[in-house]
Amino acid sequence: MTLVKFEHVNLHYPALERPILKDINYTVQKGDCVVVLGANGSGKSSLLKLLDGRYKMNSGKILLHDKDIHTISTCTRAHCIHTLTQNAQDNLFLSLTIFENYQLMIKRQGHDPIDSLADYLHTFNPNLSHKLDVLVARLSGGEQQALALALAVLYPPEILLLDEHTSALDPKTAEHLMALTARIIHERHITALLTTHNVNHALAYGDRILALKEGVVHDCIESDDKKDLTAEALLARCY
C-alpha cells in the first residue's frame, strides 16, 4: 500500500544556482524502511524536511495517503510524522526534564499516561529510568538520542523520519541505537525514511535504498537487489 508519493518534486534556494532537489519521483510503501544515501549536499535532509513541513517545495507534489501534503493540517501532520535528527535540540526540550518532555508528548497526542515511564525508558537506556527529574540538557548525547527515540515511538507515528540521528554519537552507542531503532521500526510496523552515510547500516536495516546525487535520484535499489550487494559495491553505486 502506497503511503507517500513524491511527484516531480523540485526545491531550490534563491541564493543557490543549483537546485537542492530536482524532479524527484519516488514512492514509499507502508511499513518500508527506506534508507536515503548520498554525499553531503545531495539533498537527503531536504527531502525529509519537505515531508515534515520544515521546507516548502517550489513545484511538484507530495502525497500522503493520496492527499496533497499541503492540504493536511499542521496538527494532523504532526500526529502522523515524527522526525529525529542528530541535534538533540531538534528532538527534545533541553531545558525541561525527561518527565516534562514526556508530558508534552502525551498531551499533544491526547493519550492516557503509560503505567510506568521508568520501566518504558529502561528498555531504551537503563540510565534514563532513574533520571526522570533530570534536565534533558544534563543527559549524555547517547541518553538524549535514546530518550528522543523512546518518546517518538511512545505512540508510534505512521512515518518516522531519521535524519542521521546516530551520526553525532560514538561508534558503540551509535551502533546500539541504530539496532534498537531498526528493531522498534520492524516490531511496531512503522514506515521509516532514514538518511545515513553508513553503507553497512543501509544494507543491514533498510528494506530499500534511494541514492541521491546533486539533488536528483541517482539510483533506487529494491530489497531483492540489495541482498547480493556488498558494502563496497553499494558505496561505488551510490557515491
Add this chain to the structure above:
Amino acid sequence: MIALLLATLTQSLTLIPLALGINLSYTILRATDMTIDGSFVLGAGVFAQLVTMGFSPYLAFAAALLCGALAGSFTAFLQNGGKVDPLLAGILSSFILYSVNMAIMGRPNINLLTTPTLFSTAFGHGNVLGWLSVALLIGLFVIAFYALLQSRLGLCLRAFGDNAALLSRQGYNVTYLRISGFGLNNLLAAASGAITAQIIGYADIGMGVGMTLVGIGAIILGQHILLPFIKKHYLRAGSELLAAFIGIALYFFILNSLLRLNINPIYLKLLLGVLLALFLRTATQKTRLS
C-alpha cells in the same frame, strides 16, 4: 535602617506583579519584551482615568488588566502576523503605547489623592491595614502566577521559550501560546502600574521608562543570588519567583540607600545603570564559570 527597610519593602511590593511578568517573558518565554515600559503606564492610566470618571475602582482595575493583556497580544501579533523581530516588536509596541496612553489619560498626569481607589478605605483605617490590603492583592497575583507555572499552560509556555519550532512540529498551536504568554506578562505589568498609581497617588506618562531594564536586571541579580542554592529541579518555579522578589527588593534597597546618601537625583539613574551593568557582568561571568 528600619525606615530604609520599610521603604524598600513597600516599594518592592507594588512592583512584584511586574517582576512576575518580566520573569514570564525573560526567564520562561526567553524574550526581552519592551512592551512592559508602555503597559505599566497603560495600567496606571486606564485605572486613573476610569476612577476619576466615577467608575468603580474594581471595574477600573479589571479594565487596566484587560488593556495590559491587549497590549501584550498586540506585540505577539506583530511578531506572528507582522513577522517583526520579538525585541523590535516590543520596542514598537512601547513606542505606539506612548500615544495610546496619552490619548487615554488626556494629560501627562492624573492625580488620584482625592479619588477612591482599591486601597483608600483600608488606608483610611491606618497604614498597617492599608499595606496589608496591598499585600493581600499582591499575594493573590503570586498564587495565581504560581498555579499557572505548575499548570499545563505553564509547561507549554516553558516549552515555547525552549524551542517554539519543535513545539509547533509536535502539533501545538504556538500562535495561541505566544499571545497567552505576552498577554499575561503585560497584564501583570499593567497590574503593577495600576497598583503603583494608587500607592503614589498619581498616574504619570513617564512612570514606565526603564521598567523592563530594571525588572530584567533585578531578576538576573536575584537568580544569581538564589539559584546556586536550589539543587532540586521541582523547586524551580518557586525559586524563580523568590529570585524575582529578592532582585526587586535589592534594587530598591540600593536606590533608597543612594537617596539617603544625598546623591543628586539627576545622577541616580546613571549610578543605578552602572551598578546594574556591574551586577550583570558578574552574573555573566558566574554563568560562564558554572
